[in-house]
Amino acid sequence: MIGSTRQISVWVFAEPVDMRKSYDSLSALVVSGLSRDVLSGDCFLFVGKDLRRAKVLLWDGTGLCVYQKRLEQGRFTAPWRRAPEERTERSLRMTMSELSLFLEGSTLAGRVALSPAPMVLGTVARFAKQGNDSPPSDVRGVR
Numbered sequence: 001m002i003g004s005t006r007q008i009s010v011w012v013f014a015e016p017v018d019m020r021k022s023y024d025s026l027s028a029l030v031v032s033g034l035s036r037d038v039l040s041g042d043c044f045l046f047v048g049k050d051l052r053r054a055k056v057l058l059w060d061g062t063g064l065c066v067y068q069k070r071l072e073q074g075r076f077t078a079p080w081r082r083a084p085e086e087r088t089e090r091s092l093r094m095t096m097s098e099l100s101l102f103l104e105g106s107t108l109a110g111r112v113a114l115s116p117a118p119m120v121l122g123t124v125a126r127f128a129k130q131g132n133d134s135p136p137s138d139v140r141g142v143r
Helices: 023-033 096-103 122-129
Strands: 010-013 043-047 053-059 064-070 091-094
Touching: 010 023, 010 096, 023 043, 023 053, 023 064, 043 096, 053 096, 091 096
Parallel strands: 010 043
Antiparallel strands: 010 091, 043 053, 053 064
């Protein structure tokens, strides 16, 4: 899979995409449809209308890469069917773990959020200032 030592965001184009598109056309969708910078190093996921093909566009520092997967059996989940409150206009965000599950054909990836929301650094400090010995259960283990 796509490896990196830094935090990479995965942006999903939440509408069906013509899978004949390649570098330039997918880059244009990133800029115009997702309002993101294609050279940011983030991954951009596109899924075909038939849900059998998916492409990931990535800038690796030296050039654009397009990774494509076609499922021989089954179908990818449709990210455009995800709950409207979990996505912005034409995009939604995944983690790299969710992308890996999605590309393996998991029925949950892309349909529901599988990773917890990012931890806000000031959360534990706020409880310490209030005199609480331990934070609530949702932030335990992070000190």
